[in-house]
Amino acid sequence: MSQPIKAKHQRLVLVLVALAALIGAGLLAAWALRSQASFFYLPAEMAANPPEVGRAVRLGGMVEVGSIQREADGVTIRFVITDGKARVPVRFTGIVPDLFKENSGAVAEGKRGPDGTFVADNLLAKHDEKYVPREMKDMTAGQARAAVEETK
Amino acid sequence: MIATLGLAALWLAAALALLQLLGGALALRAKGNPLVAALRPVAMIQGMLASLAMICLIVLFCQTDLSVALVATNSHSAKPLLYKFAGSWGNHEGSMLLWVAVMAAAGGVVAWVERRLPERTILATLGAQAFVSLGFYAFLLFASNPFTRLDPAAPEGQGLNPLLQDPGLAFHPPTLYIGYVGLSVAFSFAVGALLTREVSPTFARAMRPWVLGAWIFLTLGILFGSYWAYYELGWGGWWFWDPVENASLMPWLAATALLHSVSVLAARNALRAWTVMLGVVAFSMSMVGTFLVRSGILVSVHAFAVDPTRGQFILALLAINIGAALAVFGLRAASVTEGERFTLTSREGALVFNNVMLTGALGIVLIGTLYPLIAETVGARVSVGPPYFNPATAIFVLPMLVVMAIGPLLRWRRDSMKRISPLLLVPALLALCGLAFGISRGIGVLPLLGVALASGLVVASVTPLWGRKLRTVKLPLWGMVTAHLGVALALGGMASDSAFTKEKLVAARPGDTIAVGPWSLTFTKVKPIAGSNWTAIEATLEAGYDGGKPITLKPQARAFWSPPQGTNESALATRWNGQLYAVLGEQAEDGRWQLRLWWKPFVTLIWLGGMLVALGGLLALFGRVASDLRRLIAVDKIAYRRRRQGP
Numbered sequence: 001m002s003q004p005i006k007a008k009h010q011r012l013v014l015v016l017v018a019l020a021a022l023i024g025a026g027l028l029a030a031w032a033l034r035s036q037a038s039f040f041y042l043p044a045e046m047a048a049n050p051p052e053v054g055r056a057v058r059l060g061g062m063v064e065v066g067s068i069q070r071e072a073d074g075v076t077i078r079f080v081i082t083d084g085k086a087r088v089p090v091r092f093t094g095i096v097p098d099l100f101k102e103n104s105g106a107v108a109e110g111k112r113g114p115d116g117t118f119v120a121d122n123l124l125a126k127h128d129e130k131y132v133p134r135e136m137k138d139m140t141a142g143q144a145r146a147a148v149e150e151t152k
Numbered sequence: 153m154i155a156t157l158g159l160a161a162l163w164l165a166a167a168l169a170l171l172q173l174l175g176g177a178l179a180l181r182a183k184g185n186p187l188v189a190a191l192r193p194v195a196m197i198q199g200m201l202a203s204l205a206m207i208c209l210i211v212l213f214c215q216t217d218l219s220v221a222l223v224a225t226n227s228h229s230a231k232p233l234l235y236k237f238a239g240s241w242g243n244h245e246g247s248m249l250l251w252v253a254v255m256a257a258a259g260g261v262v263a264w265v266e267r268r269l270p271e272r273t274i275l276a277t278l279g280a281q282a283f284v285s286l287g288f289y290a291f292l293l294f295a296s297n298p299f300t301r302l303d304p305a306a307p308e309g310q311g312l313n314p315l316l317q318d319p320g321l322a323f324h325p326p327t328l329y330i331g332y333v334g335l336s337v338a339f340s341f342a343v344g345a346l347l348t349r350e351v352s353p354t355f356a357r358a359m360r361p362w363v364l365g366a367w368i369f370l371t372l373g374i375l376f377g378s379y380w381a382y383y384e385l386g387w388g389g390w391w392f393w394d395p396v397e398n399a400s401l402m403p404w405l406a407a408t409a410l411l412h413s414v415s416v417l418a419a420r421n422a423l424r425a426w427t428v429m430l431g432v433v434a435f436s437m438s439m440v441g442t443f444l445v446r447s448g449i450l451v452s453v454h455a456f457a458v459d460p461t462r463g464q465f466i467l468a469l470l471a472i473n474i475g476a477a478l479a480v481f482g483l484r485a486a487s488v489t490e491g492e493r494f495t496l497t498s499r500e501g502a503l504v505f506n507n508v509m510l511t512g513a514l515g516i517v518l519i520g521t522l523y524p525l526i527a528e529t530v531g532a533r534v535s536v537g538p539p540y541f542n543p544a545t546a547i548f549v550l551p552m553l554v555v556m557a558i559g560p561l562l563r564w565r566r567d568s569m570k571r572i573s574p575l576l577l578v579p580a581l582l583a584l585c586g587l588a589f590g591i592s593r594g595i596g597v598l599p600l601l602g603v604a605l606a607s608g609l610v611v612a613s614v615t616p617l618w619g620r621k622l623r624t625v626k627l628p629l630w631g632m633v634t635a636h637l638g639v640a641l642a643l644g645g646m647a648s649d650s651a652f653t654k655e656k657l658v659a660a661r662p663g664d665t666i667a668v669g670p671w672s673l674t675f676t677k678v679k680p681i682a683g684s685n686w687t688a689i690e691a692t693l694e695a696g697y698d699g700g701k702p703i704t705l706k707p708q709a710r711a712f713w714s715p716p717q718g719t720n721e722s723a724l725a726t727r728w729n730g731q732l733y734a735v736l737g738e739q740a741e742d743g744r745w746q747l748r749l750w751w752k753p754f755v756t757l758i759w760l761g762g763m764l765v766a767l768g769g770l771l772a773l774f775g776r777v778a779s780d781l782r783r784l785i786a787v788d789k790i791a792y793r794r795r796r797q798g799p
Binding site for chain 1: 386426490493494508509511512515516523524534535536539658659709717718719738740741742744746748
């Protein structure tokens with residue numbers, strides 16, 4: 001290898017390399033966030049402006065009364081999430097959270113299928129006052145209560 | 153009585169912290185001020201008082217003293233003693249008190265033992281430590297007093313979140329907090345050294361044990377947390393890129409970078425300003441983490457507080473501390489002279505690469521964690537998960553791991569690749585084998601790179617021992633080799649888990665047989681059982697590996713009655729080559745039970761590797777402290793002899 005680089009230059013080179021890496025990280029993050037961040041939808045928003053099929057999003061609202069149905073395989077359930085304005089059918093395969101029940105808030109993580117059914121990979125239910133999914137906390141204040149009233 | 157004592161101790165400690173700050177400020181100017189002379193004892197007593205306050209809170213929780221509001225809202229007389237004890241920090245106020253107690257105790261230890269640096273630098277360091285502590289004392293005393301009384305006392309406590317009722321609670325928060333707060337010492341050292349213009353190898357050697365110690369605890373805290381989430385949540389995952397997990401990962405990344413740069417400063421007197429900067433960044437990340445977790449802007453198992461004023465308080469503290477530190481850095485960075493030079497192909501060059509890549513990964517995690525919060529202020533509700541974090545961090549971490557194979561073989565200052573390339577032949581071949589194996593199994597790109605790198609690194613990490621007499625190898629080198637080997641194993645575990653996991657979700661009746669991967673499970677029965685504050689349904693599964701002798705697994709679905717909530721207790725069967733993971737769900741109308749099963753080959757390597765990383769840190773710490781002690785004793789002996797021979 002060559003002689004050690006001159007003192008003045010070395011510091012500059014190091015600073016430039018570090019800056020380049022950090023700016024690179026920033027740009028990469030910005031680009032990746034645009035394509036990978038998953039947006040939160042309420043049923044009305046999903047009906048008005050549906051996300052593209054196959055994109056990971058989250059859907060939150062109340063589980064409609066009488067909508068939970070279990071399929072023959074014993075592990076898949078279908079239900080409807082509503083905010084009083086629109087209804088979105090959801091399919092979920094897995095073990096449902098303990099506090100998932102009708103007429104209670106839930107957030108489904110997953111993708112919209114081609115037939116309009118939302119296919120959830122994960123369900124979050126309202127646990128207790130201390131542990132509520134963030135979106136649902138806002139909802140209990142506003143839409144959720146209205147939604148409960150309307151779906152009664 | 154005990155509550156009053158705790159509160160009094162806390163106020164006294166806060167007053168002493170104020171005194172300590174004043175003394176530290178005076179030490180920069182006046183000499184011989186009596187306050188300056190008293191600074192070390194003040195710091196030690198402050199540490200003891202804050203620890204006493206924490207002990208008082210623990211006693212209150214163990215006695216379930218329901219006249220204390222915090223105990224009444226977070227504990228319950230029927231709770232097992234371990235959770236009464238650990239529950240004292242399983243809530244917002246208690247965890248902040250633990251934070252302050254650890255911070256004050258760490259400052260006390262610095263005051264007690266640290267004698268290498270010029271006295272002014274130490275006093276300035278203690279002053280900086282007091283400055284940070286004061287903010288947290290104010291936060292505790294004015295916005296989250298753990299000793300608030302209830303009159304009349306509550307008839308019964310409200311209990312602890314069942315997800316937290318696990319032995320993990322006894323270990324995970326304290327280890328993580330000791331790690332977080334240990335970095336405050338590095339922060340204070342950095343500020344003290346900047347203020348007194350003492351950025352030197354001696355400074356690096358004084359700071360290094362603290363960085364190492366904090367880093368070991370952070371590593372252990374993250375490991376405990378990850379394993380706890382893995383078996384407690386019943387989702388079969390060990391890392392979710394949850395903001396709260398990221399809050400612990402960010403200080404770890406910064407501390408890892410600091411650990412490596414402080415070695416360069418100690419050994420070669422280079423990377424001076426950068427090391428000081430990292431010292432500031434590492435603790436800033438701890439505070440960002442605390443802000444994220446404690447402010448209530450995130451809602452998760454970890455976020456106990458939902459009082460917005462608290463968030464504002466922590467945010468203000470964060471801004472003041474980081475702002476002040478950066479201002480000091482800005483004013484004094486120009487006076488930190490350039491360190492020794494080196495070529496790119498040298499140990500220093502490799503460590504710079506490590507630092508830049510770790511900082512890049514830190515940036516990726518920070519941006520991904522804060523983005524949803526920023527997006528929310530403009531009305532978009534967004535969550536960022538593995539599809540972002542996995543590839544974006546891999547871009548920085550994987551090249552760094554390649555350099556991790558090479559760097560330890562390079563000499564300081566300047567070296568050539570030609571000299572070390574024969575040593576890299578075996579690791580390179582192994583990496584190629586790993587790559588070929590991965591391709592033959594058709595696994596995804598990231599796991600493929602992980603398998604290949606891990607195969608090469610297992611050998612490359614121990615190559616620095618090649619050609620040395622093992623008996624003469626010093627402890628810090630053993631530490632580095634062990635930690636790097638741990639990284640290789642953990643990487644292998646992660647890659648194997650994501651590439652080869654087999655999952656099965658079924659509805660089954662007792663008597664049914666289910667196959668998952670090489671396992672064959674027979675579902676024999678379900679029965680109700682009860683614990684001290686819960687009841688449960690327990691399934692019995694007889695699991696046989698590849699036709700071998702069956703092992704019994706008993707996953708439970710538990711129902712707690714205070715607060716009313718359920719948890720799924722998973723059951724695990726561990727073999728040398730992986731883990732079988734079983735979760736019991738609910739019963740369908742037709743009487744079948746939901747069962748979720750995973751076979752995770754080599755998943756245990758993640759935590760085994762992680763433990764090796766921590767062990768490596770411990771070996772290095774022992775080595776450093778032992779040689780420091782030897783030097784100290786030698787200096788003392790010389791001084792003693794001089795005194796005896798003196799006139």
